[in-house]
Amino acid sequence: MLALLGVMGSLAMAQQAAYQLPAKVTGLKAPVLSLNGQWNFKFDRSSNWENIQVPGEAVMQGYGIQHDQSFFYRRKFLVPSQYKGKKTIIRFDGVYSFAKLSINGKAVTSHHGGFTRWEVDITPYVIFGKQNEIELEVQDQLDDISYASGYAHHPVGGILRDVTLFATATHPVTDFNLETAFDTSYTDAQLKLDFGGFAAKGATIKYTLTDPNGKSTVLDNPEKPIVDGANSHVLRVAAPLKWDAEHPNLYRLDVEVKEQGSATYAFHKSVGFREVQVVKDQLMVNGKPVKLRGANRHDMHPTLGRSASAYYDSLDVQLFKEANINFVRTSHYPPTERFVEYCNQYGIYVEVETAICFVDTYRQKNYAPGNSQNDPKKTDQYLSQSREMVNTFKSHPAVLFWSIGNESIYGDNFKKATIL
DSSP states (O other): OOOOEEETTOBOOOOOOOBOOOSEETTOSOOEEEOOEEEEEESSTTSOOEEEEESSOSGGGTOOOOTTOEEEEEEEEEOOGGGTTSEEEEEESOEESEEEEEETTEEEEEEEOSSSOEEEEOGGGOOTTSEEEEEEEEEOOTTOHHHHTOOOSSOOOEEOSOEEEEEEOSSOOEEEEEEEEEOTTSSSEEEEEEEEOOOOTTEEEEEEEEOTTSOEEEOSSSSEEOOTTOOEEEEEESSOOBBOSSOBOOEEEEEEEEETTEEEEEEEEEEOBOOEEEETTEEEETTEEOOOOEEEOOOOBTTTBSOOOHHHHHHHHHHHHHTTOOEEEOTTSOOOHHHHHHHHHHTOEEEEEOSOBOTTOOSSGGGTTOOOTTOGGGHHHHHHHHHHHHHHHTTOTTEEEEESOBSOOOOHHHHHTBOO
16 A cells, blocks of 8 residues: 555644753753763673664664563763753654663653654653763564564664753743745745643743844734643744745744743744645645655664764755755655755655554564554554654655555554544
8 A cells, every 4th residue: 555645734633742942941051962972781681781872773783682672771961950940851863662761760751663753851850960870771572563664674773863851941832833824826924833731821922033044023023922722823924935845945933932021941943935735636835736756765874774863864865956856755764853954955845754554464474563553552652653753843844745654554543643
């Protein structure tokens, strides 16, 4: 069966916090810290601790990972004293495939799915201004829907993408989403802004839009009130430059939040003014027909395997552009957000595919976890994989549509991942 497609915004979006990476938090000089680098690694419980590179496939660093076998990562990390009084968040951009997280010896949470971003508020578990210890138990589970996707012909396992620590305001804006729409003449546009999970009373928000030439404009009123239960704003933008693959015009939207008149934090987003429609059997971008000339893509690093780096993410996009490719399908899982940001910048259309495919096909004996598309025990995994995918990529102009699965039977769990 072909990939199941939906136009941008057509996937169900149940609430799940997606924190905005802050550009500025009151009282913090460096709110974002990378936890990439050398970690300790234990192949199994009886092994000694050794060193391993994160991110990177364990199997490419000398470890023959077995299915349904747990292995362990740990490292020390400093939580800055300035984080105290804020929310301390740890973000994993991809851990394959089932992970259990502990901080300072205390169990925090677990997560299914190897190529989607997940975030955890670890504020109650850390000691500010001192060294803390993180431990991650990872397992490549045979019955996991991610394993059923058959990502590779060797066991894939480990921390495959970036690990990031950051602090955000006590009352953060989460699930922020922006969409653009044009008038009937495709001249003036609306910028639709939505966010959830905000509980601070008396808060205001200011939007500043900077065009590709560096000219900044404060949109609408300088400060708009944030109202519980109605956290959405529609702003008019006169005659913006349009975004498409041939003209990747990017604006920058700066968002500043104030509580009781004092700025608490700020973040920014890239904006591409574009509108996607399907008219009969024709894909239209900004009212004009588009012909997609594309390729499939996997993450691949020459020494670290199915892992991602800024260099290879950017190199792939540049090579696509030089080859006159204007479209990429991210088979069979979502890419890094960084890859899509390069697509925004250079002008590459993207179909983001969720990490669910090859279920109930038995194409090869090691794909034999079997029928899960109608299994109610797997519903939460199907929905969380789709939800995490959409939360990461929903505001990117390069993303034209989604795939909720590949070569799969369209069962109940797929149907629940869409808006009918």
